[in-house]
Amino acid sequence: MFDKSKKAASQQEEKSSATAPLQPAPPKSSAGGQTTTIGPSIRLNGELTGEEDLLIQGQVEGTIHLEAHNLTVGEQGRIKANAFARTITVRGELVGDLTGGEKVTITASGRVRGNIVAPKVILEEGASFKGSIDMDAKPEAPALKTTPKSKSA
């Protein structure tokens, strides 16, 4: 079911990244450089967990847990899921909440509806996003009290 020949997928990713503006550096691969690809014809429902990097070009609904690894939603990827990963890069469509241990990136072709929690979030020019971005998930402080100097014209 999973295409584990990584070279074609990574070459395709490299090719697309060459044309995209302000493309961030690809995340460092984990698990000895292994990336599993879910191909465009694959539809998957349920909980997805793994110990290696994952590229999704197919359709996934449910939850994705790759806490120590990198998740990439490719241009053809269509996801309805909450996702947890070290880094998350979205080039396709995703509806759901994203939690990135290090970074979440939505590229120019990415479309995301949901909430993001990550220490670093990058939205490329042209990316579509609707939802909230929490760049600091520490406990909240009390309500606003300070006021800037008032001056009415």
Add this chain to the structure above:
Amino acid sequence: MALFSRSSRPPATPEEAGGERLSAPAFRQLLQSLEREPGRKYRILDLARASGNHVTFFSRFRCRLQVAALAEELPAWRLREEDPPPDPARLLPLPPEARFDLVLCWNLLDYLEPEPLSLLLGHLLPHLGPGSWLHAFIQTRGEMPSQPGEFLLLEDGQMEWRHDPGSTIQTPRHSRRTLERWLPGVRVRQSRLLQNGFQEYLFQVT
């Protein structure tokens, strides 16, 4: 720390991008007040389209940034007389418990007719607590671009308003009195006419 020290994209010249530089003193002072409490976590509602520039800029604060992308829904907010009124809860869904310290309207209020504008502001009000801020630009000139464009936060403390200068529409010229009527319990703390015809408003919930 400089207020506008980072930008997520290489700045094009204003001429290339159909952009206009503008200083927004009220917004700048507001940011200075936010910077005085570096440990504070702010909840910010950005009504504009998702912008990497805004995300990068506000990442200097501990904050939760809600991107409403209202510009993408503008056709649904516009009303013809025969249409039913827009449903703000559907067009801008917010959890009942959501509270914001700052709402960034930019110039989007200019693109709403009076009825949907009053509905939007009425929808936002329950999500603003005492002390919350609302910042907006209202065009005072007769015409404005047919699309809202984008406001970028620049490194030199100014903003750049990028827009398509090609096609224009008539401005609704919302008055201060009208805005205050639709924002009961909210006061104008600062109001300035900027060089490019924008009236900059900084409202605060009392």
